[in-house]
Amino acid sequence: MAETIAVLSQKGGTGKTTAVRTLTDAFRRSGVRTLAIDLDPQGNLSDYFDLPPDVEPTVADVLAGRASIADAIHDDLVPANLTLAEAELMLGGKMGRELTLRRALVKAPDRYELILIDCPPSLGLLTVNALVAADHALITAEAQYFALQGVEQAIELVELARDGLNPELSLLGVLLNLADMRTIHSREALASLKDRFDEQVFDTTIRSSIAYAESAERARSILDYRPDLGADYLDLAGEVLERLPALSTAAPRLAQLR
Numbered sequence: 108m109a110e111t112i113a114v115l116s117q118k119g120g121t122g123k124t125t126a127v128r129t130l131t132d133a134f135r136r137s138g139v140r141t142l143a144i145d146l147d148p149q150g151n152l153s154d155y156f157d158l159p160p161d162v163e164p165t166v167a168d169v170l171a172g173r174a175s176i177a178d179a180i181h182d183d184l185v186p187a188n189l190t191l192a193e194a195e196l197m198l199g200g201k202m203g204r205e206l207t208l209r210r211a212l213v214k215a216p217d218r219y220e221l222i223l224i225d226c227p228p229s230l231g232l233l234t235v236n237a238l239v240a241a242d243h244a245l246i247t248a249e250a251q252y253f254a255l256q257g258v259e260q261a262i263e264l265v266e267l268a269r270d271g272l273n274p275e276l277s278l279l280g281v282l283l284n285l286a287d288m289r290t291i292h293s294r295e296a297l298a299s300l301k302d303r304f305d306e307q308v309f310d311t312t313i314r315s316s317i318a319y320a321e322s323a324e325r326a327r328s329i330l331d332y333r334p335d336l337g338a339d340y341l342d343l344a345g346e347v348l349e350r351l352p353a354l355s356t357a358a359p360r361l362a363q364l365r
């Protein structure tokens with residue numbers, strides 16, 4: 108069974124999609140067979156991977172029971188588009204609505220060792236589905252004054268999912284993203300997160316740079332577009348591997364990329 112990580116934040120624009128995209132790249136380059144799932148009706152992850160917008164079936168078809176997960180995989184990605192908003196509404200009225208993605212993912216092809224799920228910027232039913240389907244949660248926070256509050260809300264949801272439907276769920280870590288450590292407020296955001304969540308906060312922070320928007324626009328990985336910045340994500344991938352013993356055999360290959 109693959110290790111499954113849900114990447115979430117209550118707030119928009121904390122770098123979830125960029126983190127899923129870039130960690131997927133880093134792990135694949137380290138030889139980890141990785142499936143990425145876009146669970147956001149905005150479909151940004153599908154765009155970042157440059158998938159055609161009309162590709163079908165999508166994750167919405169999987170949640171609606173119209174397609175299997177295997178059928179919805181295109182280039183190791185399960186895409187999403189606006190039809191996911193409709194699928195979420197339909198799901199709301201169904202029995203077992205929180206378990207739908209989990210039930211679908213049980214049938215994911217065995218070849219994958221890692222599954223990364225990109226959640227929408229809300230703590231609604233889609234994010235709950237991701238948390239119930241996942242083994243681990245990775246919470247992203249933007250380096251600003253209200254970071255702590257957003258992370259606390261996300262952690263509450265992780266705990267609810269664990270206490271209710273997914274006792275195996277663990278918090279993989281909290282990532283401070285879009286950071287500029289030259290500024291006081293980025294440093295304060297990191298200090299307050301470390302104060303509150305201690306070693307659950309990744310040591311790696313992701314530096315803020317306009318190059319991320321440029322690389323997204325060009326559908327190029329930051330690892331190629333700006334390797335000097337991409338180094339942050341390779342460091343993060345290293346920390347993630349330390350926290351996932353099942354994948355530790357990939358560490359030497361990851362180290363070669365760094």
Ligand SMILES: Nc1ncnc2c1ncn2[C@@H]1O[C@H](COP(=O)(O)OP(=O)(O)OP(=O)(O)O)[C@@H](O)[C@H]1O
Binds near residue numbers: 118119149
């Ligand atoms: N480290 C970074 N520095 C600067 N900009 C970044 C960084 N990471 C991502 N961005 C940019 O910030 C914007 C939001 O990033 P991204 O789409 O990854 O966030 P998100 O949390 O997935 O957003 P949403 O909540 O809307 O899904 C994008 O334009 C992206 O290119």
Ligand SMILES: [Mg+2]
Binds near residue numbers: 124125
């Ligand atoms: Mg996103």
